[in-house]
Amino acid sequence: GAALAVPDKSVDSVCPYCGVGCQLTYHVKDNRIEYVEGRDGPANSGRLCVKGRYGFDYAHHPQRLTRPLIRRADAPKRADMAMNPEDVLSVFREASWEEALALAAGKLKTIRDQHGGRALAGFGSAKGSNEEAYLFQKLVRTGFASNNVDHCTRLCHASSVAALLEGIGSGAVSNPVRDIEQADVAIIIGANPTVNHPVAATWMKNAAAAGTRLIVLDPRRSELAAIAHRHLQFKPDTDVALLNAMMHVIVEEGLVDEGFIADRTSGFEALKANVAAYSPEKMAPICGIDADTIRYVARLYASAKSAMILWGMGVSQHVHGTDNARCLIALALMTGQIGRPGTGLHPLRGQNNVQGASDAGLIPMMYPDYQRVDNPEAKARFESLWGMALDDRPGLTVVEVMKAIKAGEVKGMYIMGENPAMSDPDANHARESLAALEHLVVQDIFLTETAYLADVVLPASAFAEKTGTFTNTDRLVQLGRQAIDPPGDARQDLWIIQQMANGLGLDWRYGDVAEVFDEMRRSMPSIGGITWERLQREDAVTYPCMQEGDPGAPVVFTDSFPTATGRARFVPADIIPAAERPDADYPLVLITGRQLEHWHTGSMTRRAGVLDALEPDPVALVHPLDLADLGVAPGGVITIASRRGEVSLYARADDSSPPGAVFVPFCYYEAAANRLTNDALDPFGKIPEFKYCAVRITPGGTP
């Protein structure tokens, strides 16, 4: 290959992809990133995965948006469109920033004035900085005058957060990933860290090699399962049966931590009564794991000196996602496996800033730092900080917004950096909703499937083109530094949000990103002690950090929980089946998820040269026995259909899921997996059931 150019500058930043939060250095020549190296951050100690190391050149891709775009009057919004970025100028015309902003904000203002603030909604992004998230939710709450603001946390860990807030008073992790090195036992459930949190997976592997016993609970066999002490490949959708059976054993065999339960929790008696009905012998046929194995892992976890639980979307993305997480919390509480190093609860956060975007208030029922919008004291605090009256009604969540558009209730939207046309469940329906909006403003770096349906497209900045803070899965607030300038007329997102706010009648005059961070500190006690100067000096500070000079606390809940009583709460759960079960017409189960090389809806990684070369085509992972039944050879084309849509793609023979379950990554626009998924919601977290719906497969089709 070509020799690497000698860089003319090197800029320390963080990785733009997953929640592990690896620190890296961009090496830049002539405003181009030449290569990336890992550096010695708390989460990665110099390590990077293939995305972090090679996934940077999307920033220089020729399809970057470089001018504001306004939809041509005669260009119809086609929900069934075939995405073709080459045709952009047949649908849109280029415009000046002045004209585009006047139209973008002006029409939102008109809708607000005619129909009220609840006729508008905004989606921010877990890929943006904390400062962008904060300003975006402030714009919606003060400029739109409603709480209709959300982001993809709703599609990811909303159910885990609902259960954690209810049970222990905080939605963030109790211990960092690398605490696994101090754990005797670690349960990893519904997660495939080698693919989705690759550098975190290397710490898990190191821990296993040093003696930590990994218990992988997962219907899919992952690389980590292969090195686990035990892998329980339970039947998809039976998490509550399995976890309640484990708790049954712990109660029955007297392995509970009575002191911890008495001193630090409430509600144990109700939980105990509930799990009494879930003996391993009764649950074995339901979850597909024999009673002896259930008893063995329950004893192992309960009697370990220190044991940790880490989980991912396999737990959260179900109509019973909140119940799944409630069971994990109860397991940790009844055994006292929380509040010490090497113990605790760790929902592995997906995007590089999904923790921070949630903390900063990109959620419809909470102001920054999880202060509820319907709590009069919190509302008064933010009214005084922001200098205007606020709406105390919780807003609509991601999927609810799509339904409200269909009902004519939401008429205008501002979407920054998210791609619901690809990421929402039942994507055909979501696209029809987006196309039905009177006014859609999309701020992004590419003409995404969502931007294609916009009235105004605002060209924004890529990760390496701006400075801001990002909070990783360990609650580490880290500084990302600008390494290159945005191309053409593309602008930094903070500037665009501020222009939009001013267009909506708000008088905002933020000078720079540090000023926004300072305002956040004033409204968010958890980061109140973190100064911009310290971030510049140290690059990473863990919250809670309430006072300047606090070291920050990687392990929390050491002597109390942040609830009104200081106690954690047990919440029992019973079995609720998936919303759509296989039947004669749709006999297979669809599980959606990610691939190592591609990130979410693929808008960045599919435009990164190395990553696209590694995984160029849409694939489905189908069990070899199912493929044989279909008469399809590995590599052949199949069509997968659900009651909501169909996609055609290449079949890869893969026995990591059991026969009857097919896995499809959701990153391929040509075969958008979410055309198939079900938008049934968990009633508490309002998260859709991405991990289970009924499909059928037929040979052939056109990928």
Ligand code: SF4
């Ligand atoms: Fe980036 Fe995550 Fe890979 Fe680290 S593990 S390099 S944060 S994608």
